[in-house]
Amino acid sequence: xxxxxxxxxxxxxxxxxxxxxxxxxxxxxxxxxxxxxxxxxxxxxxxxxxxxxxxxxxxxxxxxxxxxxxxxxxxxxxxxxxxxxxxxxxxxxxxxxxxxxxxxxxxxxxxxxxxxxxxxxxxxxxxxxxxxxxxxxxxxxxxxxxxxxxxxxxxxxxxxxxxxxxxxxxxxxxxxxxxxxxxxxxxxxxxxxxxxxxxxxxxxxxxxxxxxxxxxxxxxxxxxxxxxxx
Numbered sequence: 001x002x003x004x005x006x007x008x009x010x011x012x013x014x015x016x017x018x019x020x021x022x023x024x025x026x027x028x029x030x031x032x033x034x035x036x037x038x039x040x041x042x043x044x045x046x047x048x049x050x051x052x053x054x055x056x057x058x059x060x061x062x063x064x065x066x067x068x069x070x071x072x073x074x075x076x077x078x079x080x081x082x083x084x085x086x087x088x089x090x091x092x093x094x095x096x097x098x099x100x101x102x103x104x105x106x107x108x109x110x111x112x113x114x115x116x117x118x119x120x121x122x123x124x125x126x127x128x129x130x131x132x133x134x135x136x137x138x139x140x141x142x143x144x145x146x147x148x149x150x151x152x153x154x155x156x157x158x159x160x161x162x163x164x165x166x167x168x169x170x171x172x173x174x175x176x177x178x179x180x181x182x183x184x185x186x187x188x189x190x191x192x193x194x195x196x197x198x199x200x201x202x203x204x205x206x207x208x209x210x211x212x213x214x215x216x217x218x219x220x221x222x223x224x225x226x227x228x229x230x
Contacts, residue, residue, distance in 0.1 A: 002028070003027075003120075004071060022102025034078070035079075039082045040083045046099065056096075121230070128171070149227045150218060155169060165190075166190045168187065173185075182212075183212075187208065
C-alpha cells in the first residue's frame with residue numbers, strides 16, 4: 001500500500017489532475033492489527049499557490065482524491081491519512097510545505113546514498129535488504145548495483161513462474177575475482193503447501209539458472225535504464 005500510494009501520487013494521471021504537487025513524495029506506513037496509518041510528505045509548488053488559504057484548500061482536495069483512489073484491501077478495516085503533518089494554519093510560510101522545484105534539492109537536503117535507496121522503492125524494516133546502495137554504481141561490474149536489482153528480478157520471476165510460492169527471497173553474494181555470473185545464491189521460500197516443496201525447489205533452481213545465464217543481457221538492460229534503482 002505504501003508503494004502504491006507513492007506511485008499514484010507521482011503518476012502522470014495524478015500530476016495532470018494536480019499540477020500543483022511536487023515529485024518529492026515520501027510515504028510511511030504503520031499498521032496495527034487491521035488499521036493502517038499512512039503519513040505522506042509531498043510539497044505543493046509555490047508558483048501555483050497564491051495564499052495560505054489556497055494551500056489548505058488544495059491540500060484537502062489532494063487528501064480526498066487519494067482517499068477515493070485507495071485500492072480495497074481485505075486485510076484492512078481502516079486507513080487513516082495524514083498529509084504534510086507539520087502544517088499549521090496561521091503560521092504563514094512557517095506552517096506549510098512549499099517548494100519551488102518540487103524536490104528537496106533546492107534546500108541542499110539531498111540525503112545520503114544508501115540511506116533509503118532500495119531498488120524496490122521501499123525501506124522495509126522487517127524484510128531482508130542489502131547493505132549496498134544501488135544508486136551511483138556502475139552497471140557493468142559493480143555487484144552492489146547489479147545484484148541488488150537482479151535479486152529482486154529473480155524473486156519476481158520465481159513468484160510469477162513457479163506455482164505454489166507464497167513468499168520468496170533471493171540472496172546473491174559475490175566474491176572479488178569471481179565472474180559476476182557466478183555468485184553464491186540462496187533462495188528462501190515460503191510455499192503455499194509443504195507437499196509441493198520439492199517441486200517448487202526444482203523449478204526455482206531452474207529459474208535462477210536461467211537468470212544467471214543472461215547476466216550480460218541484464219547488465220545491458222540496466223545501462224539502458226529498464227530497471228529503477230531507487
